[in-house]
Amino acid sequence: MPASNVTVVTHPLVQHKLTLMRDAGTASSKFRILLREIGLLLTYEICRDLETELVEITTPLETYMAPRLEGKKLCFISILRAGNGLVDGMLDLVPSARVGHIGLYRDPRSLVPIEYYMKLPDQIEERLCICVDPMLATGNSAVAAVHRLKDAGAKRIKFVCLLAAPAGIENFSAAHPDVPILTASIDRGLNDHAYIVPGLGDAGDRMYGTK
Numbered sequence: 072m073p074a075s076n077v078t079v080v081t082h083p084l085v086q087h088k089l090t091l092m093r094d095a096g097t098a099s100s101k102f103r104i105l106l107r108e109i110g111l112l113l114t115y116e117i118c119r120d121l122e123t124e125l126v127e128i129t130t131p132l133e134t135y136m137a138p139r140l141e142g143k144k145l146c147f148i149s150i151l152r153a154g155n156g157l158v159d160g161m162l163d164l165v166p167s168a169r170v171g172h173i174g175l176y177r178d179p180r181s182l183v184p185i186e187y188y189m190k191l192p193d194q195i196e197e198r199l200c201i202c203v204d205p206m207l208a209t210g211n212s213a214v215a216a217v218h219r220l221k222d223a224g225a226k227r228i229k230f231v232c233l234l235a236a237p238a239g240i241e242n243f244s245a246a247h248p249d250v251p252i253l254t255a256s257i258d259r260g261l262n263d264h265a266y267i268v269p270g271l272g273d274a275g276d277r278m279y280g281t282k
């Protein structure tokens with residue numbers, strides 16, 4: 072049973088594409104395309120409750136009060152490197168969004184996430200920030216990235232991933248109960264190397280053909 076701040080997108084198109092991505096035989100070229108397509112579909116869901124305002128426009132026939140998105144442009148925040156693959160699809164749907172990047176690596180001894188890169192758009196405090204990483208495994212990187220965003224002033228944050236492990240959800244929700252999570256699947260758990268199982272492997276390696 073997902074926690075109340077977690078939404079699982081069960082749409083058949085998302086699930087079908089995810090199945091193709093999980094398959095170890097799917098090539099990197101296809102994997103990237105699928106990730107991008109799911110990124111677009113998840114964005115449609117996460118934007119469901121965006122505020123709109125009425126503006127007067129003139130159609131070829133008459134003037135009309137029509138809805139448009141209210142407020143500052145959205146900001147997608149990619150947790151490097153795999154977040155980029157989902158963000159590409161998100162930008163297909165919301166091309167005017169701003170994009171930030173946060174790079175973290177795990178210190179091998181302390182296992183604490185260390186920031187090596189962060190670049191965010193201005194006026195972050197006025198934007199809805201959608202933080203993106205395909206894999207919510209232990210949740211440590213996502214927790215750290217959202218702390219960085221909050222330190223930078225972000226006030227409205229959502230988190231989007233492709234797969235989540237129950238432990239990652241628990242860790243993330245405990246640290247950031249105010250940040251809703253949207254995912255395409257909650258998988259069974261983590262293996263001894265903190266990979267999500269059944270999962271899809273290392274998302275970055277699958278995207279870029281690295282090992």
Ligand code: URA
Nearest residue numbers: 208266267272273274
């Ligand atoms: N990161 C990945 O890319 N895959 C996992 O299963 C866990 C973390």
